[in-house]
Amino acid sequence: MQVKGDGIMALEWSNELYSTGYDEIDNDHRKIFGMVNELLDGLRNKDLDKAMADSLAFLEIHTIEHFRYEEKLMKDTRCIVCGQNKREHLQFEKKLWNFKSSFQDDGYNRGNLSEFLNFIASWITDHIQKTDIHLRSTKVQ
Ligand SMILES: [Fe+2]
Numbered sequence: 001m002q003v004k005g006d007g008i009m010a011l012e013w014s015n016e017l018y019s020t021g022y023d024e025i026d027n028d029h030r031k032i033f034g035m036v037n038e039l040l041d042g043l044r045n046k047d048l049d050k051a052m053a054d055s056l057a058f059l060e061i062h063t064i065e066h067f068r069y070e071e072k073l074m075k076d077t078r079c080i081v082c083g084q085n086k087r088e089h090l091q092f093e094k095k096l097w098n099f100k101s102s103f104q105d106d107g108y109n110r111g112n113l114s115e116f117l118n119f120i121a122s123w124i125t126d127h128i129q130k131t132d133i134h135l136r137s138t139k140v141q
């Protein structure tokens, strides 16, 4: 993730940096990147209307579903970061809840939405590169 000025640059997929070797996992990650990018785009160009709330809800559902699938895959393949992966997902989910309750209290505004997207963008790129990437080694066993 690159930050330019006060805005967040779109997430760009790279096989070298992010591919785990599992198509279903990589497709999920690409999809999450795409959703974050759409939201970033929406934040810049559109009104913060219901569409934004729907996209956020969609991102949340897809991300949580992905977590459960990936946790099972890591368990089944005896991936060395299985426990760490679960813990990091849980921390992320807690953070997600905090953001959701602040959205409920304060409503959406450009400030809290860009903070939220900034957090997701840096968390997901960091997490894939440090943790999910260990799935690569389960493929060559
Ligand atoms: Fe993960």
Ligand SMILES: [Fe+2]
Pocket: 029, 066, 070, 128, 132
């Ligand atoms: Fe993942």
